[in-house]
Amino acid sequence: MAKPESRFISVPFRLAQWIVDIFFIVAIAGYVLLFALQFVSSSPINHAGWVRVIHEYEDPGIAIPARWVGLRWPPRVGFSFLPLGGALVVWLIKIAVDALFLASSRAMQRLAGGKPIEAGAQGWASTGAMTADSEKAREELLRRYREIESALKASPRKRCVFLAVDVVGSTRMKSGESEANIAATFQAYEELLKKVFDQFAAWKQAWTPDGVMVCFLQADLALGAAQRILQSLRAFNEADNKLRTPFQVRCGINEGEVPIFEDSKLEKIADQVIDVAGHLQKQAPPDTLWVSEPTYQLFTEKSAFRPITVKVDGYNVYEWQVPSASPQV
Numbered sequence: 405m406a407k408p409e410s411r412f413i414s415v416p417f418r419l420a421q422w423i424v425d426i427f428f429i430v431a432i433a434g435y436v437l438l439f440a441l442q443f444v445s446s447s448p449i450n451h452a453g454w455v456r457v458i459h460e461y462e463d464p465g466i467a468i469p470a471r472w473v474g475l476r477w478p479p480r481v482g483f484s485f486l487p488l489g490g491a492l493v494v495w496l497i498k499i500a501v502d503a504l505f506l507a508s509s510r511a512m513q514r515l516a517g518g519k520p521i522e523a524g525a526q527g528w529a530s531t532g533a534m535t536a537d538s539e540k541a542r543e544e545l546l547r548r549y550r551e552i553e554s555a556l557k558a559s560p561r562k563r564c565v566f567l568a569v570d571v572v573g574s575t576r577m578k579s580g581e582s583e584a585n586i587a588a589t590f591q592a593y594e595e596l597l598k599k600v601f602d603q604f605a606a607w608k609q610a611w612t613p614d615g616v617m618v619c620f621l622q623a624d625l626a627l628g629a630a631q632r633i634l635q636s637l638r639a640f641n642e643a644d645n646k647l648r649t650p651f652q653v654r655c656g657i658n659e660g661e662v663p664i665f666e667d668s669k670l671e672k673i674a675d676q677v678i679d680v681a682g683h684l685q686k687q688a689p690p691d692t693l694w695v696s697e698p699t700y701q702l703f704t705e706k707s708a709f710r711p712i713t714v715k716v717d718g719y720n721v722y723e724w725q726v727p728s729a730s731p732q733v
Contacts, residue, residue: 421505428498434462435491436545442483443552466490483674488545495541561661564607565626565699566678568685569597569633570615572652585646590614592644593651596636604629610670615685617678619670623659623702630655630693634726637691655693656684658719659702680717687716693724 437458441449463478466486470476475486571577571593578586594611601609601618606629608619620626633653641650660677664670680696688694697720700709709722 418509421502424501424505425498428494428501431462431465431494432491432498432541434458435466435487435494436548438462438466439483439485439487439491440548440552442479442487462487462490479672488549491545562664563621563659563661564664564677565620565623565657565659565702566681567618567620567626567630568615568656568681569618569630570654570685572654572690573649574614577647577649577651581647589644589646589651593640596640596644597633600629600632600636604632608664608668608670617670617682619664623657623699624704626657626659627693627695627703627705630657631724631726634691634693637726652690654685654688654690656681656686656688657693657695657699658684659696659699676717680719683716684721687714688723691725694721695724696720697722 441458467476467478469490470486475484478484597616598609604620604625605622606618606625607621610617618626618629620629634655637651637653645651658677658681660675660680662673662675662677664673684694684696694712694716695703695709696716700706700722703709706722708727709724712721712723714721
């Protein structure tokens with residue numbers, strides 16, 4: 405039978421370890437939930453109080469170490485495995501702390517002349533139990549990952565048309581200009597684009613400082629929006645551009661199936677279909693629209709397009725320019 409002095413020493417150790425274990429388990433569960441919440445598109449859930457609490461206390465533990473290795477949390481698009489990495493790191497720390505508690509308890513028991521706690525005597529305090537728990541946790545995380553991966557693969561995909569628009573040489577345009585003229589001109593440009601997108605029933609928009617990716621549900625609507633933007637530039641430069649350099653833009657359009665829902669944020673969708681639209685825009689000449697051949701085949705009016713010899717991401721490309729600026733062919 406253990407001496408009273410031994411009990412007096414071991415009980416505080418066990419209580420302290422129990423409190424610390426709860427802290428670690430809550431932290432691990434928070435990281436796992438952060439990973440899972442990346443795939444939840446429900447607005448009521450994302451704005452729930454408990455979700456805000458998780459982000460408030462767990463995000464810094466991911467974002468700061470992520471910056472050290474050149475990563476970003478939260479990710480701008482797609483999803484990240486950083487929360488699972490954080491859960492794994494916390495679990496490893498828990499194992500180390502539990503081992504430290506066990507070693508300290510044994511040392512204090514020996515100093516008090518009592519019987520040391522044997523490994524395995526207390527499941528939550530033994531190295532054997534910690535190893536088993538660690539393996540179970542790893543298997544559970546892997547199981548959840550497989551479930552999420554399967555759910556993503558099984559989720560319905562929607563056919564969408566993506567229009568990428570970007571200002572040519574925006575940094576150069578701003579050089580030597582007043583802040584007031586820059587702000588007024590780019591605000592007027594953004595208002596022009598938003599008006600066009602409203603006219604052509606854009607479904608979703610994702611803006612960057614000088615560019616935008618827009619999702620349409622019909623190919624002809626995306627084409628109409630791109631053409632209207634290019635056609636409006638001359639009048640915009642004459643009336644609203646307060647900078648010395650005229651506005652020029654590049655446009656790219658691509659169509660395909662993507663995993664997107666009514667409440668999805670476009671900036672969080674990562675898919676090759678969107679990437680191709682962006683690559684078409686980046687390689688197009690100024691004041692020009694490039695479209696992939698499969699998308700071109702969907703247009704009702706094709707007469708103003710011309711095929712070009714360039715391929716983008718393996719796709720044949722068709723080009724459109726404002727007629728007055730089109731080259732002679």
